[in-house]
Amino acid sequence: MTEPRIGVYVCHCGFNIAGTVDVKKVAEYAKTLPNVVVARDYVFMCSEPGQDLIKQDIKEHNLNRVVVASCSPSLHEVTFRTAVAEAGLNKYLMEMANIREHCSWVHHDKEKATEKAKEIVRMAVAKARYLDPLEELEVKAEQSALVLGGGVAGLRAALELANYGLQVYLVEKSPTIGGKAALIGYVDPKTKGAEIVSKMFELIKECPRIHIFTNSELIQLSGFAGNYTAKIRVNPRYVTEKCTLCGECEEVCPIEISNEYNFGLNKRKAIFLPFNNAYPPYYAIDHRVCVKCGECEKVCRFGAINLKQEPKIVELKVGALVIATGYDPYRPFKGEYGYGLHESIITLFQLARMLDPESPTKGELIIGGKIPKSIAFIQCVGSRNTTPGAKEYCSRMCCTTAINNAIKIKEKYPDTNVYIIYKDIMTYGSDESLYEEAGKKLVQFVKFEDKIPRVLITPEGLFIEVFEYTIQENIRIPVDAIVLSIGMLPPRDIEELIAVTRVSCGGEGFVREAHLKLAPVEAPTKGIFLAGCITGPKNILESIRMGSAAAAKAMSLLSKGKITIEPMIAQVNEEKCSGCAICVGVCPYSAISIKNVNGDRVAYVEKALCMGCGTCNAACPSGAMQHLGFKDVQLLAQTRAVFGGEVNV
Amino acid sequence: MSSVLIVGGGVAGIQAALDLAEQGIEVYLVDKAPSVGGKMAYLDKTFPTLDCASCILAPKMAALLRYPNIKLIMNSEVLEVSGRAGNFRVKILKKPTYVDWSKCNGCGVCTEKCPTKVPNEYNMGLSQRRAIYIMFPQAVPKRAIIDAEHCIRLNPPPKAKEKAKGPLCGVCERNCPTKAIRYDQQPEIIDLNVAAIIIATGMELYDPKNLPELGYGKHQNVYTNLEFERLVSATGPTNGEIVRKSDGKHPRKIAWIQCVGSRDVRFNHYCSAYCCMAATKQAILAKEHLPNVECTVYYMDIRAFGKGFNEFLERAKKEFGVRYIRGKVRIDEIPESKNLKIVYEDTAESYLKTEEYDMVVLSMAVTPNSKLSIPLELAEGGFIKLKNPYLDPVSTTIEGIFVVGAVAGAKDIPDSVTEASAAAARAALIAKRLACPTPEVVK
Amino acid sequence: MSDFEPKIVVYACNWCTYAATDLAGTSRMSYPENVRIIRVMCSGRVDPQFVLQAFADGADGVIVAGCHPPADCHYLEGNYKAYRRFELFRKLLESFGIEKERFRLEWISAAEASRWVQVVNEMVAELKKLGPLKKNLEVKE
Amino acid sequence: MAGGSEFISINPSLNREVFKLGGKSLLECYQCGSCTAVCPLAEELNVSFRRAIRYTQLGVEEKILGDISPWSCNLHGDCTDSCPRGASPSEILAAIRRYQANKYDWTGLARWWNNSSLTAKILTYLAFFAISLLFYFGIYWQKILQFASTGKLVILSELLIPVVAVFVVALVILAPSGYRAYRFMIKDKKKEVGFFKSLKLIANFFIKLETESMGVPHKRDRILEHVLILVGLGLFILLAIIYLVFPKFFEFEIISKALIYIASLSLLIGVGSPLTKRLMASEKTHWYYKKFRHPTDWMSLITLFPVALMALLVFVFYDLSMILYAYIAFALLLIFLIPFLLLEFAFGKHTHWLYKIIAYYVGARTGYFRGD
C-alpha cells in the first residue's frame, strides 16, 4: 500500500461551526498529524466552491485520502463521496469528522470545543489512514421470478410480475391453483371467493409469461438475489391435457377419501377434479392414495390417463422468489369444543363452504342432516390462547368471516337463532359495518373472557355453557349446530420451506419479514419476498394487496437488469479463516456459509446477501472476517487516536 | 419513460415513491406540508414492537433525497387533474415558502433569530415555534419556511405598519448565511404530465369537539392521542416528560378512552383500526416513563388483530399491569384539582362507577383526507372508493389513479406500506406502458 | 479531583444512537465535552477488544450504544448480540476490579436525543466521582 | 366452571317476543354501557339498564323478570341520544316493561292485550262500545231523558257505581299481579334499608331527579304531562268516591266545580299534548314523541283522550244548561272510561304506575338507592 497522503478540510458551516470552534486552529492542528499533506478551512465545504477546493487539492497534492470535518455523515457523506469520486479518487477513501452535531452545536466553551474538534479530526485522520478503496459490485439479474403458492396472493403477484415483462414460474403444491379463496364461499356479502378466483384464472390464461407447475414443490434453492437457482419437483398428475372432464373415470375409481376441497364435507375419489372451475382444467390422480388399479385408464375414452408418469425435477434460473404458500386452517383436537364428537359440530371453513352454491349441499345449510333452528359460532378457536392447543395470536379474519356467514344464514333462514360467542369482535376498519348489520339482522353476540365456553353433548341435544362476561352469569344455550371459528396456522410444510429458502420464523410460527412495520413483504434475505398469510393471518383483500406489493419489490430489484452490491460488507481472509463456522450462526441474513477451498474449510460471504452489519466481524475469533469500511484496524486506530496513540496490529 | 405523481408524503407515499424510483421511474411527490413524513413523523414509537418511529422512518425519508428521479414538491397541492391513464395533465399549486430552497441549507440560524413565536403544529400546539421555522428536526427536505400569517414582515400588525417607514423586521433576511430569504416569493403553478397518480393523502384525527360529553377543549387535562404521543415523545414539547397542561405535574392515573368517534353511528360507523393498539402502546410508554403511573383503557372490543398485536396486548396486561375496562364513559372535570371524573358502567360488574384520573387521553377516530380536487368516487365513511379491490387492488374508480393508506380505509402502518408497494407495482405497469391499465380490458 | 475531566469513548450504532447524537446537535442540546463518538453500523459490530483497548489507552469510561431491543435493530438483532457479548464483558471488568459504572451498554433510539444527553451527563458525573482509571492501572516499576 | 346446575338456561325466543313488543333495536345494542353512563338516574340508582337489555337479548328469563331497572327508567331518552349503535335503549326498556308486565299479570290477559294486533284492540274496544251503547242509549236512554228533564245534573250513584266497581275490579285484578311483581323483584335480594328510610330515599330521589329534569324542555314537558294525567285521573276517581260516600261535598259548588274543571282540563292537556306532539312528529322531534312507538303507547293515550274530553264536555254542557247533552257526554264518558279501566288500566300501559311503585319500593328497600 502506498503511503497515505491525507487532505483535511474543516468547514465553518457559516457560524454553525466557526461560532464555537476555532476552525483555523483545527486546520493548523490537522497539518501536524502524521500523513496529513494539506489542511484547509472554508466557509461552506458542501457548496460548489468548497467541493472544488477538495477536487483541486486531490489533483495538485496527489492526495489519496480525504477527511472532511463538518457535519454528520448522514447529511453529506454522499455529497463528499461524490466530490472525491469526481476528482478521480475512490469514493470510499473519504472520511467525515462530525464537528457540528457532535461538537459545535452541543458545546459552548470555545476552547474546549476546539480541543474536542481537534481530537475528532485526529480520530478521523487515524481511521482515514487505514481506509481501503472499495468497489461496488454489480451482478446480472435474471429477468424471471418464482412464485411459490397459487392462492390469491401468489396469483396476484404472478400477474403483476408477468405484466411487467418477467418470466414467472408459479409453483403450486396441489393439482389446481386458486388456493383456499376458491373454496370458502362468500368473502363478503356480495362476492364469492370462487368468482374472484375464476376471474383471476381468465387473466392468467391470457398471460403467456406465466408458467404454472401444479403438483409441484420447491426442493432446493441456491444462489442469491438476481441469480437464484431453484429446483422444482413436479409430481405426476397421471392425467394429460387430453382430459375432457367427462368424469367417467371418477365413477369407476375404487378409492374414496375425505374431500379436502370441501373441507371434509363429502368424499372424493383418488381421481378427481378439485372443484368446478379448477385450473388447469383437468382431472388429477392423487398419487398418495391411488393404488394404480388401472380402472380409470381403461374407461377413459380419450386416452388422457397415463399411470406411468414419473416425478420430474426441473431446474429454473430466477431473479427473485415470492413466497405465498398461505396458511393451514387450525386443526381442532378431538374434543376441543366437542369437535369430532358430534356430527353437528363443524368448522367455520366447512360452514362457509356449505353456503357456497357449488358445495355438496348446494348452498343449503344442512348440518347433521337437518337445517338447524339454532346455530352458534364459537370464536377464537385456536387463537388468542383460548384452549391448550390454541395460539397466542389473533387470526384476524375469523370474526369477519363468521359474521359474514351469520348474516348469510339470517338472510336465508330468518327464523334460525344465530349466536356468535366471542372474546372481542375484531371487525376492524370498514368491516365494522358487518357487525352493525348483524345486529340489525338479529344475530346474537355472547361475550366471554377468560373462562372459555363449554360444549355439552347430551341426549337432548347440544348445549353451550358460557360465562357471559357482560352479565357475569353462567348461561346455557341450547343449539342444534355449532360452528368453530377456527383460526390460521402456519402451513404444515413451513419447516421444509425454511430449510429450502432459509427464511426464518417468528415466535408465532409464521415467516418473519425484514421489518414488521416498514418492510412487511420482504424477507430478511434479499431477493425473497413474502405475500399473503405466510407472514401471519390476513384477510383475502390484504393477501391480494400483498401479492401486488411483493411483486413491486421484485420489480424494483430486477428492473435494472443488474443488482448493485454495497461494498461495505463482510470479507473473509481465507489465509486466516479456519472455518470455525461461528460467523455462520451469527449472520442474520444467512449470507455466510462454509465452503471447501483446496480441502480447507473456509467461510464464504455471499456478497449479494450481506447487508453490512459487521456482527460477524465482531464474532470472528481469528480476525479473518473483516467488515469493510469498519475493519478492526480502522476502528482500533480510531479508538487509539482518542488518546493520541497509534495502532500497531 | 413516463412519470408518476404521488399525492401525500406520509409513510405510504414515501414507500410508493421509493419503490417506483428504484425502478427508474420519475416520481413527483406532492405534499401540503413543508416536509414529508406524514402522521408517522409525529409518533414516538410504533406498536407492537415499540420501534422508535423516527428511527425507522427517517432513513426512508432521507432515502428520498438519494434518488435523482424523485422530485419533492412540498408545501403544494393538486389543483386539477385532466386526461386519462397514461397521460394525465396535472396542475399543482406551489404555495410560497418565502425562502429560496435551492439556497437554504437548513442551518436554522433564521429560526433562532426570528422574534415571533407561534404555537407549534408539529407538537400539536403544546410548544412554540417561530414564524420562520423548519417543520421538525428530521424534516426532509430540511428547509426553512415562513409562516406568512404570523411573520411581522409579511403580515405586519396594522398599528406597527402605520408607524414604520420602511418594511418591518427582516431579521431572518439579515441573518441568513446563504441569503435565501425571498419575501416577494409568489405562488407558482406547476404543470406536470404523468402516466399514473397515487393518492396517499392519509387521514386526520376526527375533531374531538364533536363529542362534548368528553369535554375536550373544555377540560384542560383531556388530550387527544396524537397530543399524548407528542407529549411522550423524546422530540416532543417536554422532551418526553409526561406532565399535565393544568399544573405541570406528573399524572398518577391516566385513562384512555377508546372508540372516540369510531364505531358510532352518530359520527363514524367504521372502526379506526389503529387506536386499540395505539392506546396499549401509549399506556406502556407511560408506564416506562413514569413507573408508578396507573394506566386504564376503557374499551369496547380490543382489536388486537395484527401480527404480534395480541401478544403485545397480553404483555401490556401482564408485564405492565395496564387495566382494561369494558365500557363507554362520560367525563366530568373536578374544578378544584382539574382532575377528571370518569363515569362509566363497568360492563362486567353492571353498575355505574366513577373514578378520578389526572389525565385522560381520547383515542380519536380518523377521518380520511379525501376532499381532493380529483373527482373520485367515495365510499362509506368518506374513504376513497376502490373500484374492484379483488381483481384490481388499490385502483380507484378512475383508471390510472390508485389509492393507498388510510385515505382508502382506516389502517395501520404495515398495511399502508403494503398497499403503497402494491400501488407502485400497478402504477409502474402504466408508467412503463407494459400492461393495459385494468385487467378487465385484457379480456 | 474537581478539575478532572474524564474521557469517554462511545461506540454508537449508525441507525439509532448516532442519529440520536445528531438529533441532540440539531436540537442544540448541550452536554459536557467529554465524549468521543465512534460510528459503527450496528452495536453488534462492537468488539469487546475495542473497549479493552480504549480502557488500556486511558479511557475513563466507555459507552456502547445501539437500538432498543427487541425490534429496533436495523439488522434484526445486532443489538442482542451486543447485549450478550457485553453482559459477559461486564464479568471480566468485575474480575479486573474495574468499577461497573465505567462501562455502559445503552439503548438510545434515534429520537431520544434527550436520553443521550442524560446518559452523558450521568456518566460524566459518575466518573468525576470515581476519578481517573489510569491512576489505578499504572504499573509501578 | 362447576356443575351444570349453576347454569341458567336461556329462552331463545324471548328476544323475539320483546322485539315484537317494540324493542326493535334490541339486538343492535353491542353492550357498551353508555346508556348507563349517561343516564341521569344511574348515579343515584344502582341499576344497569344495559344489563336488563343484555338479559333480554340473551333470553335469561329468570333474571329479567325480577329486574327493577326497566321500571326505574323514566324514559328521559338521554341514552337514546348517545347510543353509538343508534339503538333506542328507552324504547327497548319500554318493551321489556311490557314483557315483564305480561308476565306479572296473573290472568294472562295482559299478554294477550299487549301482544294483540291493533285491529284486535280496536275490535275489542268496539265490542265494549257496542255493549255500552246498547246499555246507555238503549236500555238506559229513557232514564237519561228523565233526568235531563229535571234540568239539573243529578249524578246517580247507580251511574257511578259501575265506574267505581270497574275501578275496584281493576284494582282487584291488579293486586295479585302487583304481588307477583313484588315477588319477582324481591327474589334473590336482601332487604337492607328500613321502610321509612326507603320512602324518604324514594322521595329525595324523585325531587332531585325531577328538579334536574325540569331544565330540559322535552323532559319538563314529559313530567308536566305525567303530572297532569295523574292529577286528572286521581281527581276524578277521588271525586267519584267522595260523591259516593260524602255527597254533601258537592254542595260547595264552586269548589267541586273548580276541581272538576281542573281534573278535566289537566287530563285533556296531559293527554292531548303528547298526542299532538306525536302526531306532528318530525325528524328533529325528540325520541319520546316519535311516531314509531308501540301501539300500546298510542292506545293508552287515545283511549284516555275521549274520557278527558267527555269529562270536560259534561260540565261545559251543564254550565251551558244543555243538560241532555251533558248526560249524553256523561254516558259517553262512561262508555270510554270502563274499557279504559278494564283494559288499559288493569292490563295495558297504565299498569306501569303500580309496577313502578313496587320497583322503586323494592329498589329502595334492597339498597339499590345510593344514600340520601
Place this chain on the structure above:
Amino acid sequence: MTEKPKVAWYWCASCGGCEESFVDLAERLLKVFEAVDIVFCPVAMDFKREDVEKLPDGSITVALINGGIRLKEHEEMVKLLRKKSKIVIAYGACSAWGGIPGLANLYNLDEVIERKYLEVPTVENPKEVMPTKKTIVNIPEAGIKAEIELTEPLPVLLPLDKVIDVDYYIPGCPPTPDVFWNALQALLSGNLPPKGSVIGASQKSVCDECPLNETKPEKILVKEFKRPDKAMAKPNECLLAQGFLCMGPVTRGGCKSLCPQANMPCTGCFGMLDGIVDFGGKAISYFGSILDYSPLEEREIKDAYEKVPDWVGVVYRYSLAASKLGHKARLKKVERIKEVTEI
C-alpha cells in the same frame, strides 16, 4: 566448518514443562546438539551468570527464554541475555503472555503471598513464616552467620516482551516438539518472518487442524455453556457446538488439536492469532455470539453466564498478563513482604 550457533536457554517463572518439551524432541535432540552449542542452560547445565556476563555482546545467536517475569532476578537476567543475544525468543505461553502464573495478576501481591504461604490447603504454616527481602541467619552453635538476600518480586507478572524486546515467539504450554522443531528449522535455515512473529506454529486457528471441525452443524448456537469438569463431552462431535467452552476457534493452531482430539476443550495455550489484540476479549465476543437466546430472554442469558464461575480463568488462562487490562489490575502497595527477618 564454521562455528556452530550459540544457544542460551533461561527459565523465569516457569514450571519446567518447556524444558521437558525440549527433551520430548527425542531422537531429533541429537540433531539439535549436532547443530548448536549450548552456552547457558540453568536447568540442565552448570553455567553461572558470570559466564554469560563474560560473553561478548551479541555473541549468542539465539536465547530461548521461558516463563514469565515475576522477580527482579528474572528481569536482570533477561536484560542481560538480551544484550548478549542476536535473537531472543519467548518460548512457551508463560514467556509470551504470562501463562498460568500470570493469573496471579488478578490479585495484588499481598493476596498472592498470603494465598501461597498461608491459605493454600496443602500448606501448613502455623507460625506464619513469610519470605523477607533479607534474612539474617545466625546460628552460633554451628558457627554460621550469613545474610541471605532474596530477590524482590515484581508487583505483577510480566510477559517477556513487556521487559525486553522479543524477536520471536514459540507458543504452547508447553510448545509441542513439532512446533519447537519447526521453529528450530526456521531459525537454523535463517528463513525467518518479520520480527515479532510467532514461529513454528500455524497461521490459522486450532479449528483448522481439528478433525471435529467437520462435524460442526451449519450454525453453531448453544443454549448453555458446559465445562469438562461438570459434563461429559460426546466423542467425535465439535465440542463448541456441544456447548463446551472450547478456545479452539480463537487459539493459534500448530498443536495438531491435541486436546479436542482427546475430547477435552482447547484451553488456548497457543495464544491468539495475528490481528487479534486481546485474547480474552475476542473469546467472550464469540462466546456471546453463539449463545442462542432471542430478544427478551435476559434471564436465560444471565443464567447461562452465571453457570461458569471463572470467566477470566477460562478466557485468559494463558494470556492474562499480556491482556489489555489484566496485567494492570488491582495494584496496591505491597505490605506482606517485610524487609528483614532474623532466624
